[in-house]
Amino acid sequence: MERTFLKRIIYVLPILGVLCFTALVIYGYSIGIFRSVQSLQTFIDQFGEYAVFIFIFLQILQVIVPILPGGISTVVGMLMFGNLQGLFYSYIGLIIGEIIVYWLARYYGKSFVRLILSKKRYLKFERMVDRPEKGIKKLMILTLLVPFAPDDLVCLVAGLTELPFKEYMKILLIFKFWSVATYGYAILFLFNRFLIR
Template sequence: MKLYHVKLILKGVSILGILLTIWAVFKLYQMGAFSDSKVLIDLLKGYGIWAPLIFILIQIIQVVIPILPGGVSLAAGVVMFGPWWGFLYNYIGIVLGSLALFWLGRRFGHRIIDVFVSEQTLQKYMHKLDSKGWHITFALLIFSPIAPDDTLVLLTSLTKMTWREFTLIIVLGKPLSIFAYSLAMLYGADWLMRLIGN
């Protein structure tokens, strides 16, 4: 299968994921899950002790294969499990997903990177990857809630950065960006729902 066809399939899967997310949000809104915490809690009780594990697995998959917009799943975690547990489950899922993505990049190199990273983005960062300052640049970008983390992880897998260095940057850098992004998406969604309600 040609690279063009693989990219086309992935784009189709991503669009399908977005449409399913919109449908799920609409259904949850109809059920009152965003306005009544009891409805949301009752919904999660249906999955019992599996709910956090299912959510973490979704986050791992989301990092490796971007099916859903990352911000949506981050906010969903906070809404479903509360600010602290939601943050923890988001953190665990994203860190594990980032480690898996780094391993895939190391294992398959350009064969996988060319599928997930556009040529424009590749050219934008490629000349920086071999520079001595990439460790610092990567760490600062990972701290930022608006950086393309998944792309940066894949690109960094091409460098000589060790597993230990990468893991340390991800483990220390992710909490701030996850917290900031979760709050932004959560309160942004709340504002949007109030606007729709009016």
């Protein structure tokens, strides 16, 4: 009886977490936190010495429930903490987020995926799931190497395939920093070139 109750709690808690995350994002949009780089920067900056932890938490959240277009939150980190430190904090948050997504997908399967993906993205997702382990590894490496490719989606797919967690982590740790740095610097360049006067 106790074990069944415990299993139910373990099953429900991550779903509640995702719902809370979604509620926070909706609340953030309603009060304007996620409308621009400046508003997000101001929001994070008000936490003082805890700003780094808030930023890392937002990066974790970004993987599960996308807040801003890819790379924008990384640029916020680079502008707030300096280029290298911002990239490092962004990398930490995104890696933790990708680990959480992998295990949520593995534990809850397609029901979790349907909860966080739009219909259009879910169709792309379904087409990827049938790939063999080697195919998923190659696809993961490719999407992490190519800037602005849907690497978060492929990491989600990896959780539903036979790809072992150890192999998943190897690929993620080696290639994710390249991905974060490439789109971070690309968006920062565009931001400096066209938006800052």
